Amino acid sequence: MSSVNIIELAKYLNISKSTVSRALKDSYEISEETKARVRAAAKELNYQPNPYASSLRKHSSKTIAVVVPEVLNNFFSTAISGIEDVALEKGYHVLIYLTHDNAESEVAIFNLLKSGRVDGIIMAVTSNPDQTNHIKELHDRGIPIVFFDRICDNFDTVKLVTNDLESACKATEHLIEKGCKRIAFLSVLKTFSVGNNRLEGYKQALTKHNIPIDESLIVRGSQDYDNNYQLIKQLLRSSNPPDGAFAPVEKMATTFYYACNELKLKIPNDIRIISFCNLETADLLQPPLSTVKQPAFEMGKTAATLLMNSFEKKKYKLTNEIIVLPSQIIERESSR
Amino acid sequence: MSSVNIIELAKYLNISKSTVSRALKDSYEISEETKARVRAAAKELNYQPNPYASSLRKHSSKTIAVVVPEVLNNFFSTAISGIEDVALEKGYHVLIYLTHDNAESEVAIFNLLKSGRVDGIIMAVTSNPDQTNHIKELHDRGIPIVFFDRICDNFDTVKLVTNDLESACKATEHLIEKGCKRIAFLSVLKTFSVGNNRLEGYKQALTKHNIPIDESLIVRGSQDYDNNYQLIKQLLRSSNPPDGAFAPVEKMATTFYYACNELKLKIPNDIRIISFCNLETADLLQPPLSTVKQPAFEMGKTAATLLMNSFEKKKYKLTNEIIVLPSQIIERESSR
Numbered sequence: 274m275s276s277v278n279i280i281e282l283a284k285y286l287n288i289s290k291s292t293v294s295r296a297l298k299d300s301y302e303i304s305e306e307t308k309a310r311v312r313a314a315a316k317e318l319n320y321q322p323n324p325y326a327s328s329l330r331k332h333s334s335k336t337i338a339v340v341v342p343e344v345l346n347n348f349f350s351t352a353i354s355g356i357e358d359v360a361l362e363k364g365y366h367v368l369i370y371l372t373h374d375n376a377e378s379e380v381a382i383f384n385l386l387k388s389g390r391v392d393g394i395i396m397a398v399t400s401n402p403d404q405t406n407h408i409k410e411l412h413d414r415g416i417p418i419v420f421f422d423r424i425c426d427n428f429d430t431v432k433l434v435t436n437d438l439e440s441a442c443k444a445t446e447h448l449i450e451k452g453c454k455r456i457a458f459l460s461v462l463k464t465f466s467v468g469n470n471r472l473e474g475y476k477q478a479l480t481k482h483n484i485p486i487d488e489s490l491i492v493r494g495s496q497d498y499d500n501n502y503q504l505i506k507q508l509l510r511s512s513n514p515p516d517g518a519f520a521p522v523e524k525m526a527t528t529f530y531y532a533c534n535e536l537k538l539k540i541p542n543d544i545r546i547i548s549f550c551n552l553e554t555a556d557l558l559q560p561p562l563s564t565v566k567q568p569a570f571e572m573g574k575t576a577a578t579l580l581m582n583s584f585e586k587k588k589y590k591l592t593n594e595i596i597v598l599p600s601q602i603i604e605r606e607s608s609r
Numbered sequence: 610m611s612s613v614n615i616i617e618l619a620k621y622l623n624i625s626k627s628t629v630s631r632a633l634k635d636s637y638e639i640s641e642e643t644k645a646r647v648r649a650a651a652k653e654l655n656y657q658p659n660p661y662a663s664s665l666r667k668h669s670s671k672t673i674a675v676v677v678p679e680v681l682n683n684f685f686s687t688a689i690s691g692i693e694d695v696a697l698e699k700g701y702h703v704l705i706y707l708t709h710d711n712a713e714s715e716v717a718i719f720n721l722l723k724s725g726r727v728d729g730i731i732m733a734v735t736s737n738p739d740q741t742n743h744i745k746e747l748h749d750r751g752i753p754i755v756f757f758d759r760i761c762d763n764f765d766t767v768k769l770v771t772n773d774l775e776s777a778c779k780a781t782e783h784l785i786e787k788g789c790k791r792i793a794f795l796s797v798l799k800t801f802s803v804g805n806n807r808l809e810g811y812k813q814a815l816t817k818h819n820i821p822i823d824e825s826l827i828v829r830g831s832q833d834y835d836n837n838y839q840l841i842k843q844l845l846r847s848s849n850p851p852d853g854a855f856a857p858v859e860k861m862a863t864t865f866y867y868a869c870n871e872l873k874l875k876i877p878n879d880i881r882i883i884s885f886c887n888l889e890t891a892d893l894l895q896p897p898l899s900t901v902k903q904p905a906f907e908m909g910k911t912a913a914t915l916l917m918n919s920f921e922k923k924k925y926k927l928t929n930e931i932i933v934l935p936s937q938i939i940e941r942e943s944s945r
Contacts, residue, residue, distance in 0.1 A: 336721070344680040344689055344705070353680055357707055361714070366721050369680070369705035371693055378697070385672070385702050530893045554888065557866045559895035 276319045278414065286314050336366040337580060338386055340396035342374040342423075347523060347551040348569045349397065352421065355573025356395060363581050365392075374399050374496065383407035391416070393580045395573075397423040400468070417583045417591050419576045422567075423467055429593040431579050433572050437467055440565045440600040441474025442481075444547045445519050447563070449482050451608055453517030453545055456484075457508060459525040461494045461501070471521035471549070490515055498528055505532040509544070517608075520548035526562060527552075545608045549600070560606035568598040612655040614750060622650050672702040673916060674722055676732035678710040678759075683859060683887040684905045685733065688757065691909025692731060699917050701728075710735050710832065719743035727752070729916045731909075733759040736804070753919045753927050755912045758903075759803055765929040767915050769908050773803055776901045776936040777810025778817075780883045781855050783899070785818050787944055789853030789881055792820075793844060795861040797830045797837070807857035807885070826851055834864055841868040845880070853944075856884035862898060863888075881944045885936075896942035904934040 283290040296303045296311035341349045372379045424432040494501035520526040526548030550564040582589045619626040632639045632647035677685045708715045760768040830837035856862040862884030886900040918925045
């Protein structure tokens with residue numbers, strides 16, 4: 274059931290907002306008759322009181338929420354650093370909420386955010402959002418939202434992404450240029466824009482180089498990394514194993530390293546690999562890992578700057594646009 | 610200047626809390642005389658109104674705050690996962706606040722927390738807290754606080770630590786047993802319990818094995834890692850360089866790896882290293898890094914469990930105790 278705010282309630286009753294407010298607070302200044310009318314309408318229209326509404330309208334909570342899947346992932350923890358960088362400078366506090374890539378958690382977090390604690394939201398949505406009503410409800414109430422990395426197309430606001438498709442295509446082509454003919458795709462993300470774009474980039478590169486797409490080379494992993502480890506080992510031990518691997522997710526690359534270690538496969542001699550990865554230690558791995566490095570810090574910084582501009586400048590409005598910050602391919606030993 | 614809450618104010622005036630409350634709200638039910646008396650006392654005693662006080666007393670915000678230096682550190686991001694694990698199960702929300710190891714930021718965060726948004730706090734304090742009044746103020750108001758890792762001794766509550774001194778001693782002894790005679794200590798933390806305990810453990814191990822403590826082997830780094838990198842290189846290039854290194858901080862170990870790479874020093878042949886470290890990729894580094902692995906996940910889980918027990922069970926109270934969760938020494942190639 275949808276709810277109304279105090280402005281809508283006042284409009285419906287054709288009385289002033291302050292009269293509604295005082296009636297709901299059982300003020301002695303308001304007649305019992307009016308109080309009864311207001312209470313009945315509030316019930317009928319499902320009015321949801323918001324104790325922090327006035328603070329919110331003035332943007333005075335000086336707090337923004339960052340909703341991300343996890344902080345054990347270097348992309349997100351680095352993006353948060355970028356957000357914090359701007360927030361500290363502008364005197365804003367950052368509250369971090371983790372969804373664990375779980376749609377139900379995301380809904381629960383938005384229920385919490387409904388209480389009006391924040392001036393705005395920066396978020397990377399979960400991989401499988403069944404619906405986005407919870408986001409819509411807050412957005413409709415005027416809470417500005419900026420999406421990054423894992424974006425939601427159906428909102429009129431700024432979305433920050435990297436050039437996933439193009440980078441994935443380039444990374445795959447890089448392996449092809451090194452002589453790889455059977456390139457595995459080690460995915461985790463499911464029915465999701467980021468994952469889909471990277472898969473599409475991988476497929477485009479193969480097609481461009483006349484390499485047939487072999488579905489058996491596409492590992493479709495989950496959040497269960499023990500299982501992902503088994504899936505990768507299974508592929509590496511198959512009768513027709515890959516000679517290269519492209520990981521669209523950092524943790525799949527390290528899982529791949531462990532699998533190769535166990536199977537005594539040498540990277541890059543037996544198999545090459547390149548991965549989307551923001552690990553600070555990519556350079557120190559045995560062998561150093563070739564990476565597609567996302568502009569995580571810049572993305573966080575840009576998201577926070579745009580969101581805060583929308584608070585501060587009356588004229589600045591978050592418009593419906595996609596801003597692309599390019600990723601950088603860094604070739605290291607693992608794909609030589 | 611210290612402040613009083615409404616209960617203390619009522620006690621001082623010898624009138625009921627609800628009378629004070631209504632007087633402060635300028636209620637028509639209260640005489641002008643009483644209102645004037647209440648206002649004067651409120652000013653005199655520095656009464657701080659707390660709009661969410663009633664919600665807080667009922668522990669109804671169902672939200673806890675986690676205050677940590679950073680999330681780009683695997684120890685803290687893993688501890689947060691442990692906290693979230695318990696919070697999700699118990700239906701609590703977790704708000705994460707980052708201090709960037711800056712005492713001023715910590716004070717600002719506590720000013721925000723004073724508005725009464727959370728039922729309790731789990732925190733690792735900054736390295737250089739000049740004072741702890743901001744923490745005391747909230748603690749005195751009845752907000753339960755559990756400290757972990759970087760604890761604050763002067764509060765009557767549970768503090769979770771690992772056996773820093775003992776683990777540091779064992780790690781140093783491990784290097785001595787491998788034949789190291791000149792062991793560097795690569796510190797970052799400053800005048801701080803965790804850092805001091807680890808330094809003390811290092812010194813105890815040397816003393817036990819009749820190795821003189823050489824201050825020139827103690828690198829005193831800062832948050833400026835470019836500078837730390839220079840300090841380490843300087844030490845490695847000195848006329849009497851170390852043959853082993855103990856890093857009480859993960860990032861000093863990776864900085865050390867980079868320095869060795871640049872100077873073409875081979876680990877462990879030219880120099881051995883062991884580090885406090887929760888990097889998931891410790892095993893995949895070139896060479897695999899020997900680590901003192903802190904029980905980060907368990908620490909987060911225990912902190913959250915104890916804090917939430919203190920909400921739910923009227924009989925459970927956070928008492929003044931230090932709980933030690935042991936770290937684990939994992940020997941790998943870097944110290945062989």
